[in-house]
Amino acid sequence: MRLRVPLPDPTVPGSTERPLQEAELVSILRNVTGGDLGSLALCAGVVLSAVAGAPALAERLRTGSDREAAAIVDELLRIDSPFVSNRRVATCPVTLAGQEIGAGERVVLHWTSANRDERCFGDPERRDPEGHAAANLVYGIGRHVCPGRPLATLELVVMVQEVLRAADLHAAPTRGEREVDPVGGWAQAPVVLTPR
Numbered sequence: 703m704r705l706r707v708p709l710p711d712p713t714v715p716g717s718t719e720r721p722l723q724e725a726e727l728v729s730i731l732r733n734v735t736g737g738d739l740g741s742l743a744l745c746a747g748v749v750l751s752a753v754a755g756a757p758a759l760a761e762r763l764r765t766g767s768d769r770e771a772a773a774i775v776d777e778l779l780r781i782d783s784p785f786v787s788n789r790r791v792a793t794c795p796v797t798l799a800g801q802e803i804g805a806g807e808r809v810v811l812h813w814t815s816a817n818r819d820e821r822c823f824g825d826p827e828r829r830d831p832e833g834h835a836a837a838n839l840v841y842g843i844g845r846h847v848c849p850g851r852p853l854a855t856l857e858l859v860v861m862v863q864e865v866l867r868a869a870d871l872h873a874a875p876t877r878g879e880r881e882v883d884p885v886g887g888w889a890q891a892p893v894v895l896t897p898r
């Protein structure tokens with residue numbers, strides 16, 4: 703089966719779609735596997751280490767609805783997003799927020815910076831799961847918005863609920879180790895689990 707993309711094929715006059723090239727297929731497969739494995743491991747570290755230092759939050763996750771838990775998980779990831787940035791190449795000249803960008807220029811979309819923008823969120827560390835939801839860019843925006851979001855959210859909510867059902871979660875006496883660019887979050891996030 704040849705997967706096709708809705709863009710004109712330069713070798714076929716008048717065409718409106720073309721087959722995906724190998725590099726594009728590799729990129730998509732990389733996003734699906736990397737998104738599911740690497741990003742989820744980083745997100746799990748962010749969520750568990752934040753909850754370990756916040757007993758009231760743990761209680762809300764234990765007793766609240768799945769919907770509330772999903773909003774809390776999204777908000778914790780906004781504050782400390784492991785998915786730092788993506789790149790684009792401008793296809794035409796454009797002025798964005800007063801900045802002129804020429805065709806062919808490379809642009810970095812810095813999700814972590816946008817998710818902590820004081821003009822939008824005030825104090826970026828302040829948690830407001832419902833109030834901040836509409837401006838949350840953890841999963842991107844627009845035509846490349848993450849298609850794995852529902853799966854990632856489900857996995858993270860089940861993970862944190864099951865951990866909290868089985869154990870009390872506390873911050874570990876030793877500090878974790880931060881990840882380094884190009885990803886964010888924790889490389890190691892030690893927490894203490896006491897069986898309930």
Ligand code: HEM
Pocket residue numbers: 730733734735737738741742745785788789813839840841842843845846847848849850851853854
């Ligand atoms: C674990 C948390 C995850 C985060 C924080 C995350 C974040 C993102 C972001 C910010 C983008 C936008 C990229 C861009 O605009 O260039 C994206 C795209 C994408 N994500 Fe995720 N993702 C996650 C999980 C997943 C999962 C579980 C899957 C698949 C099973 C997945 C598959 C993809 C794919 C295929 C794209 C590319 C979409 C496109 O270019 O049209 N992601 N993700």
